Amino acid sequence: RRLTPKGLRLPPGPKPKPIIGNLLDLPGQRHWITYGQWAKEYGELVYAEALGTHMLWVNSQEMAHEIFDKRASIYSDRFKTVMLEELIGMDKNIGFQHYGPSWRTHRRTMHTRFHSGVSGAYNPIEKKHTRKLLKNLLHKPKAFTQYLLFNAGAIIMEIAYGMDLKDKDDPYFSRAQQVVRAMDETALPGAFLVDLIPWLKYIPSWVPGAEFQKKATRWRQCVDDMYNIPFDEVKRRISSEGPDQCFVASHLGENTKFDLEFEEIVRNCAGSMYTAGTDTTVNSIRTFILAMVLNPEVQRKAQNEIDSIVGNQRLVDISDMESLPYTTAVMKEAFRWHPLLPTGVAHVATQNDILNGYFIPKGTIVYGNVWELMHDERHYGPNTEKFNPERYFTPGVRDPTINGPFGFGRRICLGRNMAVDSVFLAISSILQVFNISNPRNEEGKEIPCEYDFTSGFFSYPTDFKCTIEPRSLVAKELIVRS
Numbered sequence: 001r002r003l004t005p006k007g008l009r010l011p012p013g014p015k016p017k018p019i020i021g022n023l024l025d026l027p028g029q030r031h032w033i034t035y036g037q038w039a040k041e042y043g044e045l046v047y048a049e050a051l052g053t054h055m056l057w058v059n060s061q062e063m064a065h066e067i068f069d070k071r072a073s074i075y076s077d078r079f080k081t082v083m084l085e086e087l088i089g090m091d092k093n094i095g096f097q098h099y100g101p102s103w104r105t106h107r108r109t110m111h112t113r114f115h116s117g118v119s120g121a122y123n124p125i126e127k128k129h130t131r132k133l134l135k136n137l138l139h140k141p142k143a144f145t146q147y148l149l150f151n152a153g154a155i156i157m158e159i160a161y162g163m164d165l166k167d168k169d170d171p172y173f174s175r176a177q178q179v180v181r182a183m184d185e186t187a188l189p190g191a192f193l194v195d196l197i198p199w200l201k202y203i204p205s206w207v208p209g210a211e212f213q214k215k216a217t218r219w220r221q222c223v224d225d226m227y228n229i230p231f232d233e234v235k236r237r238i239s240s241e242g243p244d245q246c247f248v249a250s251h252l253g254e255n256t257k258f259d260l261e262f263e264e265i266v267r268n269c270a271g272s273m274y275t276a277g278t279d280t281t282v283n284s285i286r287t288f289i290l291a292m293v294l295n296p297e298v299q300r301k302a303q304n305e306i307d308s309i310v311g312n313q314r315l316v317d318i319s320d321m322e323s324l325p326y327t328t329a330v331m332k333e334a335f336r337w338h339p340l341l342p343t344g345v346a347h348v349a350t351q352n353d354i355l356n357g358y359f360i361p362k363g364t365i366v367y368g369n370v371w372e373l374m375h376d377e378r379h380y381g382p383n384t385e386k387f388n389p390e391r392y393f394t395p396g397v398r399d400p401t402i403n404g405p406f407g408f409g410r411r412i413c414l415g416r417n418m419a420v421d422s423v424f425l426a427i428s429s430i431l432q433v434f435n436i437s438n439p440r441n442e443e444g445k446e447i448p449c450e451y452d453f454t455s456g457f458f459s460y461p462t463d464f465k466c467t468i469e470p471r472s473l474v475a476k477e478l479i480v481r482s
């Protein structure tokens with residue numbers, strides 16, 4: 001606080017204690033509830049500090065626009081996590097790279113294949129794998145989550161490397177999944193002591209208590225394998241068969257010199273797609289499934305729309321999105337009702353700034369409070385805690401797929417066009433051919449669904465029981481035939 005320039009003050013927030021600051025005020029569980037209460041108490045900017053780390057929560061769309069769009073050159077960096085970046089080697093991942101020329105080149109390289117004008121080229125791949133998902137669901141409904149994960153992973157492996165993964169036991173798939181798990185365990189700042197006390201990184205792994213070093217060595221190998229093995233395979237394929245349409249081959253094909261630096265960038269972009277795009281897609285679909293169990297009348301309405309527009313002679317497609325406004329609204333509502341990243345992925349301020357007369361110190365971790373923004377009645381109408389797709393038919397209501405759940409400003413999700421297509425296709429296909437309802441007891445009687453949400457970096461429904469069954473014999477045949 002002594003560093004705050006004269007005449008300025010820090011934004012309001014919970015009162016800090018000496019030395020530890022607000023450490024004890026930071027919530028361990030259901031953080032979005034505490035941050036929501038702070039937003040109501042202190043307003044659109046809330047500040048807290050713990051052990052010298054400055055944190056700012058941005059609680060209104062207007063302020064998010066001011067900070068992340070208008071002042072993007074200040075608020076687009078990421079924080080440094082020793083475990084994730086240095087020890088595991090995830091500094092290759094675009095999502096964790098620091099703001100600067102290298103990140104910009106990576107981002108531009110990926111953007112060329114993912115902006116709204118070109119991402120439709122992936123629709124046939126999304127279609128093929130989603131149809132396989134329906135078949136798997138029909139035959140093995142109990143493995144629903146594993147197949148959802150495999151579906152999202154297989155789509156990305158084909159887009160990135162042109163690989164057609166056949167089964168969820170495929171080594172490419174299991175290797176990549178290990179990296180996603182490692183990322184989940186390490187992505188939250190402070191998850192490992194070495195993030196708070198960086199010199200611990202010099203302690204060798206044989207020292208008692210240095211378990212983190214053993215984990216880091218194991219995970220680093222997984223990360224290296226995930227980035228290198230499929231990439232090298234594509235290079236071999238190009239040498240024998242020439243370039244093809246996948247992300248890696250189409251880029252390397254343009255750059256026949258095989259410039260090493262460019263290769264590195266393409267390798268990093270392709271590897272980043274998997275970690276950024278699988279769990280996010282899958283867990284958004286899990287939230288949708290839960291919403292359907294809890295809101296059967298919404299489900300019936302979307303199914304009626306699909307039946308009347310698409311019928312039952314063919315499966316729904318991404319190109320049907322415009323003619324299925326209610327089903328599209330169901331998808332939007334799933335993103336808004338319980339956003340997967342309730343406080344987004346934090347940005348970091350690269351210099352001191354003054355906002356609304358408040359001082360924002362350089363290095364402040366800035367959270368777009370997505371939960372608060374998505375539950376703001378000024379933008380989404382009344383009863384924002386309710387799952388209600390009708391709200392999008394009121395003029396002026398915001399589209400949550402534009403920002404918020406997909407982040408902000410210059411760091412906004414690079415894969416969001418593709419992600420929206422994938423999620424739409426998965427949920428509309430599931431709705432077309434399956435009924436989703438409460439679980440049943442041994443006598444076959446419906447019982448209420450018990451559910452909860454996880455409270456980490458991501459928040460999505462923990463495992464819950466429900467019933468997923470084909471809507472009719474015709475629906476069953478449609479799946480088998482497709």
Ligand code: HEM
Pocket residue numbers: 094095096107156272273274276277278280281284340341344345346347404405406407408409410411412413414415416418419420423
């Ligand atoms: C429903 C699915 C998805 C959700 C909810 C989601 C959400 C997000 C969010 C919140 C961010 C952080 C933005 C910020 O810092 O403000 C992000 C970043 C990113 N996403 Fe996604 N994402 C999804 C799917 C995908 C897919 C399918 C891909 C690629 C194939 C992808 C690639 C990326 C990349 C590369 C970044 C890092 C951008 C950067 O730091 O510059 N995402 N995503």
